[in-house]
Amino acid sequence: MPFSSLGLLPSLLHAVSEKGYLAPTAIQTTAIPTILRGHDVLGSAQTGSGKTAAFCLPMLQLLQDGSSTTPRASGTIRPNRPVRALILVPTRELAAQIGESILTTLRSMAEYRATPAASLKIATLFGGVSINPQMMAMRGGADIVVATPGRLLDLLDHNALTIGSVRMLVLDEADRLLDMGFAEEIGRILALLPKQRQNVFLSATFPPEVEALAEKIVQNPTRIAITSEPLAAPAxxxxxxxxxxxxxxxxxxxxxxxxxxxxxxxxxxxxxxxxxxxxxxxxxxxxxxxxxxxxxxxxxxxxxxxxxxxxxxxxxxxxxxxxxxxxxxxxxxxxxxxxxxxxxxxxxxxxxxxxxxxxxxxxxxxxxxxxxxxxxxxxxxxxxxxxxxxxxxxxxxxxxxxxxxxxxxxxxxxxxxxxxxxxxxxxxxxxxxxxxxx
Structure with a gap:
């Protein structure tokens, strides 16, 4: 099945081609059309299965209507761009990797044709570094935020951003998020998100505590389990x-x-x-x-x-x-x-x-x-x-x-x-x- 059969925009198909992807992986084949239809996704797949593209490509298409702005109210520091997509990840390395993947895709889209999606603003937020540059980066807001839970809460506490306008929430490597002790932080973040939103929940494994978290987040999800491939794959x-x-x-x-x-x-x-x-x-x-x-x-x-x-x-x-x-x-x-x-x-x-x-x-x-x-x-x-x-x-x-x-x-x-x-x-x-x- 080619990428062109998944309902992606021509500019995204160009970006996919620039990345050298020849055909969608199993999780991409199912997840991309499902997310484009606005459904929640509960997915599990082996590492290296293409999960990042499975949610990033349809996310960019759904946000392609432009970087809508919200005027500042007098006496507030509400950002001009409301955060419309939030991606929570367990580590700074994964945050940086996903952020760079999105930026690379946007650059390829802009080369193909001037599109509103190419002007989307991405912010990558994680701990282990000074918070001040990240606060500066959030001036004017951001359309997509990729963050570790702890640093996101730090920036929320500093009023550097708000997440009340999030349309799509992605939890990537949810099992790792819980293994690293982020359960309380995730709970605080969920309480600040709007009830009406699209959710993508991805985890390599689903022990009971991960299943319990998924039940709190996804609504009537499409389940995608790419587990039939043996670990000793030919690759x-x-x-x-x-x-x-x-x-x-x-x-x-x-x-x-x-x-x-x-x-x-x-x-x-x-x-x-x-x-x-x-x-x-x-x-x-x-x-x-x-x-x-x-x-x-x-x-x-x-x-x-x-x-x-x-x-x-x-x-x-x-x-x-x-x-x-x-x-x-x-x-x-x-x-x-x-x-x-x-x-x-x-x-x-x-x-x-x-x-x-x-x-x-x-x-x-x-x-x-x-x-x-x-x-x-x-x-x-x-x-x-x-x-x-x-x-x-x-x-x-x-x-x-x-x-x-x-x-x-x-x-x-x-x-x-x-x-x-x-x-x-x-x-x-x-x-x-x-x-x-x-």
Whole structure:
């Protein structure tokens, strides 16, 4: 089915073509016509499935009647442009990504033909940076606001904007919003929104608390569940490589030199591990950088820009990079440390194999993490044959009781260790003598 069959304007079809999209994804095929008809949507789909375009394209079409203004009343600071579309997201990276995607689409529309939609004003609001520039950006209002809940409430408290005229509300990655503790903030925001509005509710998973939130927001929604595709889709080749923990960095360096991958996103469990592995890669002559929650927003943007531009070969990241970051043409994702959650595994490897491209998802498996990885495989009904790389064959055996079950939230149950124990084990697994690792 081509994009032209979905009811989009010619200027939007031009923008789609400029982005290089050949055909709509499964969620786009259903969501775009549904949103254009004004219906609420309750959708779930794998990461990398094209959810952003699924709601942004019809949103821009519905707002294409121009950037209507509302005159200021005497003695008030009501913005000239009322906010007509509000997109709530869990992280600053996802907010920036969606904001940039909308701006790129508007620029393409303007190149095709002068349209009212091309003059829409977009504001991207998130924490971790000074609030003053964002307050300045909201002068005169904005047609579309992409925001994290906390920073949106800060700006509402400063009377920098109002949301009483919102026509469309989008909650993207709703499960992540709740995981990050935004339930109270979302409740406060909902109380300020008009009752009559269109709602788009998107979540990768639907545990009970997410279902409860959806019931408060959507009205007679069209349900879209893109879950039939197996995790091991042809676009992503998953591999499991057996290796002792102390030799993981050596093996990574070996693979980088052998395959000459231009970019690899490597996930680790802790901020300390991100910094330490990055330093070890530097000592091996690999251009690498860490990426974790202790970085300022400016530092995050700088590192990501360097990685996307090819100035860095390896980005060593915690799960802060597992969602909301789009890195075009990323060939390889590596689970240097396995994620605790089977759902996080999906989001991690979904950074590659996007937009019709192919990708490789590598997993380093040790004797102590073998049982954990089997649970992840069982959860997603996939199996990765265990590989051994000559010269890096593992010699260690299991030293701890295997993890034996998975909880309802996607986490792994079994023998629970204290936070201190986990930190000690992570450090011990990463630190070794120079003779072993250098």
């Amino acid at each position: 992503i080749l998953q591999r499991a490589i057996a290796v002792d923990p102390k030799r993981r960095t050596q093996l990574l360096v070996h693979l980088l030199k052998e395959h000459k991958w231009p970019r690899v996103l490597a996930f680790v469990a802790t901020k300390y591990a991100a910094d330490y592995v990055t330093e070890k890669l530097h000592r091996s002559g690999i251009k690498a950088a860490a990426f974790h929650g202790d970085f300022s927003q400016g530092a995050r943007e700088r590192v990501l820009a360097e990685f996307k531009a090819g100035a860095l070969q390896v980005l060593v990241a915690t799960d802060v990079a597992a969602r909301g970051i789009d890195i075009p043409l990323l060939p390889v994702v590596l689970n240097y440390d396995l994620p605790r959650s089977a759902d996080d595994y999906t989001h991690r490897i979904g950074r590659t194999g996007r937009a019709g491209e192919t990708g490789i998802a590598l997993n380093f498996i040790s004797a102590d993490t073998e049982a954990h990885f089997r649970l992840i495989e069982n959860r997603h009904n996939v199996h990765c044959p265990r590989e051994q790389i000559p010269g890096f064959e593992p010699v260690e055996t299991v030293t701890a009781a295997p993890l034996i079950a998975a909880d309802s939230n996607g986490g792994i149950k079994g023998r629970r260790k204290s936070k201190k124990d986990k930190l000690r084990e992570a450090a011990a697994a990463t630190i070794s003598t120079p003779e072993q690792n250098d």
